[in-house]
Structures are given as C-alpha cells and as structure tokens.
Amino acid sequence: MTLTTNYLGLVLKNPIVASSSPLSHTVESIQRLEDAGASAVVMYSLFEEQITFDSFYVDHYLRNSTNSYAESLSYFPEMDSYNVWPDEYLNLIRRAKESVDIPIIGSLNGVSIGGWTNYATLIEDAGADALELNIYYLPTSLEITGREVEDIYIDMLRQVKRSVTIPLAIKLSPFFSSVANMSKRLVDHGADALVLFNRFYQPDLDLDKLEVAPRLVLSNSQELRLPLRWVAILYGRILADLAITTGVHTSEDVLKGLMAGAKVTMMASELLQNGVRRIKEVLRELEVWMDEHEYASVAQMIGSMSQQHCAEPAAFERANYMKTLDSYRPIN
Numbered sequence: 001m002t003l004t005t006n007y008l009g010l011v012l013k014n015p016i017v018a019s020s021s022p023l024s025h026t027v028e029s030i031q032r033l034e035d036a037g038a039s040a041v042v043m044y045s046l047f048e049e050q051i052t053f054d055s056f057y058v059d060h061y062l063r064n065s066t067n068s069y070a071e072s073l074s075y076f077p078e079m080d081s082y083n084v085w086p087d088e089y090l091n092l093i094r095r096a097k098e099s100v101d102i103p104i105i106g107s108l109n110g111v112s113i114g115g116w117t118n119y120a121t122l123i124e125d126a127g128a129d130a131l132e133l134n135i136y137y138l139p140t141s142l143e144i145t146g147r148e149v150e151d152i153y154i155d156m157l158r159q160v161k162r163s164v165t166i167p168l169a170i171k172l173s174p175f176f177s178s179v180a181n182m183s184k185r186l187v188d189h190g191a192d193a194l195v196l197f198n199r200f201y202q203p204d205l206d207l208d209k210l211e212v213a214p215r216l217v218l219s220n221s222q223e224l225r226l227p228l229r230w231v232a233i234l235y236g237r238i239l240a241d242l243a244i245t246t247g248v249h250t251s252e253d254v255l256k257g258l259m260a261g262a263k264v265t266m267m268a269s270e271l272l273q274n275g276v277r278r279i280k281e282v283l284r285e286l287e288v289w290m291d292e293h294e295y296a297s298v299a300q301m302i303g304s305m306s307q308q309h310c311a312e313p314a315a316f317e318r319a320n321y322m323k324t325l326d327s328y329r330p331i332n
Contacts, residue, residue, distance in 0.1 A: 012039035019266035048110030218269035223247035235261025235306035251285035
C-alpha cells in the first residue's frame with residue numbers, strides 16, 4: 001500500500017499537508033509537524049501590509065488616525081507584534097529548509113498590484129519549494145463589477161508568475177458568480193494548483209463595547225461540503241492540481257477529499273484544536289480503511305467519486321438541492 005501523491009510537481013509521502021497557520025511560526029513547530037507525519041507545510045502568510053507599510057509610515061498613519069477618530073484605535077493590529085517582518089519570514093524559510101526533509105510552501109497574502117509581489121522571488125530564493133498565493137479581497141465599492149474583481153486576481157497571478165520558477169498555487173475564494181469559469185481562467189494564466197477554499201473570517205459586533213470585534217472560529221467537518229462539491233466538479237476539467245483546505249478533520253474527510261479529486265487535503269483547525277499528533281492518527285485510520293476496502297494506493301482513489309466518474313453527475317448540481325430538501329422530515 002502506498003500513500004504517496006503528487007502535488008505542485010512535488011512527490012509527497014502522503015496526502016495530508018499542514019495548511020497555513022500559527023503552527024508554522026517556528027522551526028521547532030515545523031519539525032513537530034514533520035515528525036507527526038505531515039507531508040508538506042504551507043507557511044503562515046506574509047501579508048502585503050507587512051511589506052508595503054514601512055514602520056515609519058504605519059506609525060505616522062496610526063498616530064494621526066487615532067488622534068482623529070476614536071473608532072480607529074483598534075482598527076489596525078500593532079504591526080510590530082503581528083507575525084514577523086519580511087526579513088524574518090525569509091530567514092524562517094531558510095532555517096526550516098535546513099531542518100526538515102518535507103517540502104516548504106511559502107504563502108503570500110495580498111490584494112493589490114504592487115512591489116510586495118516581488119517578495120515571491122525572495123521566497124523562492126529562500127528555498128521554498130512552491131508558493132501559495134492567498135488573495136483576500138472584499139470588494140465593497142458599488143461601482144466595481146464582478147469581471148473587474150476577477151481581473152484583479154488574474155493580474156496578480158500574472159505578476160507573480162512572471163517572477164518565479166517554482167510551482168504556484170492560488171487559494172481561491174468561493175465568492176465568484178462562476179467558480180468554474182474563474183478556476184479555468186486562473187489555470188489558463190499559469191496557476192499550477194487551486195486550493196479550495198479561502199476561509200474568510202467575518203467580523204462580529206460587540207454589544208457591550210459597541211464596536212466591531214474580530215472573532216476567530218475554527219472550522220468543522222460540515223464545512224468540507226462546499227470545497228468537496230467544487231473539487232468534484234472541477235476534477236478532470238482543468239489542467240491543474242486541486243487541494244481542499246477547509247473542513248478537513250478526520251480520516252473520512254481525507255478520503256472524501258481524495259475521492260472527489262483532490263491531490264492533497266490540508267489541515268489546520270484540527271491540529272490547533274487537538275494537537276499535531278492527529279496527523280498520525282488520521283494516517284493510521286486511512287491505511288486501515290484502504291486495507292479493508294482493498295485500495296492499493298492513494299492515486300487509485302483520487303477522482304473516483306468526482307462528477308466525471310459519479311453514477312449520478314447531477315447529484316453535484318440542482319438534483320442534490322432538491323433531494324436534500326425532500327429528505328427532511330419534521331419532528332411532530
């Protein structure tokens with residue numbers, strides 16, 4: 001039995017990748033992920049704001065704003081305490097590459113076209129085996145169209161793609177009017193893999209303090225269904241690897257992701273909640289299931305329950321919606 005899989009041109013020992021999270025903040029933590037069985041690690045994101053806002057500008061902006069508007073006091077995080085600065089990030093990648101044998105995937109998070117994307121080259125030079133571009137963009141203007149939003153993603157992809165030779169993955173949002181067409185456009189313009197989906201964190205309202213408050217809510221297995229559906233639909237229709245990164249907590253979640261068509265499944269919330277040892281436990285359960293169901297390899301499973309290979313392809317579209325509604329029986 002072999003658990004190996006290929007993702008972004010990399011041969012991985014199994015399909016469980018540690019996705020971007022605080023668990024990659026130190027070399028020691030990355031080593032623990034490798035020891036626990038992770039086949040690769042996606043670094044936590046280096047944010048556009050950390051690169052483009054030099055300390056003097058940020059300090060000036062915050063001081064002037066906070067003197068004028070009370071509500072801006074907590075609007076921006078303290079940049080000197082948020083993650084690490086760019087040079088430290090690059091150094092962490094270098095040290096991680098020296099300390100572990102598994103691939104290290106860099107992560108850039110931004111929204112605008114600018115010099116910050118040049119850091120893609122520096123991340124490659126630091127030794128990263130691949131790069132994940134995490135575009136976090138919330139269009140709030142009443143004037144910007146859906147097509148213009150899509151073009152922002154395409155333009156950023158082009159700029160980064162021109163600057164690196166390592167494989168490039170795009171962490172994709174589900175909030176497009178046509179996820180299928182957007183996926184195709186990204187692949188046509190150079191994306192080597194699509195990671196489904198970027199999990200946008202929503203603000204909450206603090207009724208005691210009467211202010212907007214951040215609320216971090218970790219994922220659960222129920223959230224797997226959205227990326228699972230789209231991976232199953234896209235499998236075999238685009239020339240790129242697919243990864244699932246939301247709602248992967250159990251061996252069943254991993255199996256579902258693979259059978260839908262994902263080359264890898266990415267874990268973060270499960271590891272933050274229950275420790276990195278969960279990787280070994282999930283891998284052991286995966287092997288038991290494969291043995292019981294006579295699967296010789298992970299490759300044999302990938303895409304076996306995608307829309308292309310499903311006995312009822314319409315189940316991924318409107319038919320499933322109608323069946324789901326019809327299946328509910330209220331309690332009398």
